[in-house]
Amino acid sequence: MISLFLCTLSLIAKIAPNTHIIGQNIIYFNQIDSTNSFAQELIKDRMVENGTIIFAEEQIRGKGQRLKSWISEPKKNLTFSIILTNNNNKINNPFILNKLIAVTILEILRKYMPNNDIEIKWPNDLMVNRKKISGILIENNFIGHLLNFSIIGIGININQENTLVNATSFYKLLKIEQNRAHIFKYFIEKLDINYRYLLTDGATFFENQFNQNLLGLGILNLFKVNDNLIEAKILGCDNNGSIIIETKNGIQKFQHGTIQQIINE
Numbered sequence: 660m661i662s663l664f665l666c667t668l669s670l671i672a673k674i675a676p677n678t679h680i681i682g683q684n685i686i687y688f689n690q691i692d693s694t695n696s697f698a699q700e701l702i703k704d705r706m707v708e709n710g711t712i713i714f715a716e717e718q719i720r721g722k723g724q725r726l727k728s729w730i731s732e733p734k735k736n737l738t739f740s741i742i743l744t745n746n747n748n749k750i751n752n753p754f755i756l757n758k759l760i761a762v763t764i765l766e767i768l769r770k771y772m773p774n775n776d777i778e779i780k781w782p783n784d785l786m787v788n789r790k791k792i793s794g795i796l797i798e799n800n801f802i803g804h805l806l807n808f809s810i811i812g813i814g815i816n817i818n819q820e821n822t823l824v825n826a827t828s829f830y831k832l833l834k835i836e837q838n839r840a841h842i843f844k845y846f847i848e849k850l851d852i853n854y855r856y857l858l859t860d861g862a863t864f865f866e867n868q869f870n871q872n873l874l875g876l877g878i879l880n881l882f883k884v885n886d887n888l889i890e891a892k893i894l895g896c897d898n899n900g901s902i903i904i905e906t907k908n909g910i911q912k913f914q915h916g917t918i919q920q921i922i923n924e
């Protein structure tokens with residue numbers, strides 16, 4: 660009975676990443692409301708090991724950016740949250756975590772699909788050939804001004820065949836079903852290396868990699884601001900996560916939610 664259960668358990672439930680911090684503890688669910696919400700409950704209820712991952716094959720109420728939902732076909736993709744505590748107060752500027760995660764996913768995508776255009780759409784989307792393949796939702800908790808812990812929610816489209824027109828997946832790009840456990844393990848191991856580098860002296864590296872890989876960097880883009888369309892060049896993203904653009908009226912900064920980049924394929 661037990662062996663039958665083990666045989667039918669997803670390969671993802673059995674992965675044992677070779678890491679120091681990230682993914683030493685992985686909690687696996689077949690179905691849950693949202694891995695980010697579960698992470699919040701875990702933190703409320705008891706001490707959680709730094710680097711704990713909550714993985715779900717299906718989310719009933721997956722959360723996206725700006726109160727949108729994250730819809731992902733069950734058992735086809737990767738939907739998970741990572742809990743990072745900031746117990747040495749090494750992270751002063753939480754947006755560096757968005758940069759770390761985006762750059763790590765970018766590295767994974769470039770390894771799997773080197774012949775494609777892989778970019779970061781400010782502030783949190785990973786794009787392949789201008790279509791979204793992955794989204795990040797980071798929820799931070801502070802004590803006073805100090806970051807206490809972060810819940811890093813990640814959705815990556817892997818084997819989903821049907822996506823929205825402006826989205827894509829590994830399967831759609833590579834035309835072959837992917838081993839999700841391999842990709843997941845590879846991501847966790849890469850993130851563990853990158854996170855430890857960030858905690859030593861890697862912040863500038865992740866700042867630069869993030870900025871250099873922004874979709875539309877240095878070229879004229881169309882943006883929507885308060886229902887008006889403007890043309891501007893992207894210059895980068897500052898420490899707080901605001902986008903810096905050059906308009907005909909000079910250099911301006913915008914926070915997430917106050918400007919929308921219009922993407923043409």
Ligand code: BTN
Pocket residue numbers: 692693694695696718720721722723724725727729737738739740783784793794795796811812813814
């Ligand atoms: C976005 O692009 O809007 C962010 C999407 C983040 C989705 C992930 S899936 C795992 C984690 N749990 C959630 O409820 N949301 C994040």
